[in-house]
Amino acid sequence: MNTKNHEILEAFQFRYACKKFNAGREIPKEDFLTILEAGRLSPSSFGFEPWKFLILKNQTLKDRLFPVAAGGQNSLRGASLFVIYLARKKIDLLPESPYISRMMKDVEKLPDAVIKGKRDFFSHFQKDDFDLLDGERPLFDWACKQTYIAMANMMTAAALLKIDSCPIEGFNRAAAEKILIDEGILDPVHFGISVMAGFGYRDEVQPVKTRLPASEVIEEI
Template structure:
């Protein structure tokens, strides 16, 4: 195994869902910006980037999140940085939305003819291939899946930098969204909360990683 392969696997061995962070250590700005950049550069379906990353620095907001985000409580006591991942809702992710148009024209800079073709393909994908327009929840859940790609890349990037992390689903989504709306942070017509993650440095060594064998997970056909 060459050095590049070992570096990658070492990062995955290092990464674990950190439950006890060292509150005295803060992630250097350049390192955390690299983690955020890994999220920004992550792939998404059709390249439409249906996400937003909230970096929560306010202790007051963390205190308000405490009773409704039980899975984040350990992180609030020591993690250097805490993120809430937002996913876009149907008004932005439906094939004919202004958001989709803006991404194709201003970000992807597609010629009009190509953009029209891509929109038709996206419409067929939403209506026929994945049946995403059957409910608002279906299309929102599809957007949430994209945020997990970004989060996973951020967790791996952190591990490569010897920074610990913890992905978090332990929260009451409705209550968190209500709080963020009341705080003037969240437009609940366009965004919903998908997942959370914390980043910092471990205070204690983790248990040995346990996983099923590759042979039990992979089928060659």
């Protein structure tokens, strides 16, 4: 196996859901910025980046989230970097929304004719292909899926830097959102919480990795 392949697989073996972080060890600034950049540069469907990454530094806020995020308590207490991934809601994801218009015009810098075609195609995708228009939830969940790609890339980038991480769905969404809303951090019209993750350095022995055999999860057709 060549060096690059080995390096990549080594990082995937290194990464595990860290349950105990060393609270006294900080991620160096350069690594911290690289991890965040891995998230920002992640792909998203149609390139619409329906996310925001909240870097939780405020200790009071961490303490407030602690009781409603049982699965994230280790990270809240020990991780050097704690990220709350926000996903955009339907209001921002409808093809005619100001957010989608801004993305195509100002960020992707598409010409008007291309914008029209992409908007029509996006509309068809939502309505006919992925059935995303029934209620508020499907489009929000679709946006949440995109945030998981960013989170995964950040965890892999971290692993390549020998930094540990833990993805976190172990929280009560409504209760966590209420805390962020109360603090004036979350605008619930536009965003909801998708997922969270802690990054830092392990203070425990990594457990043995268990996975189904490749023959069961990979099928050539």
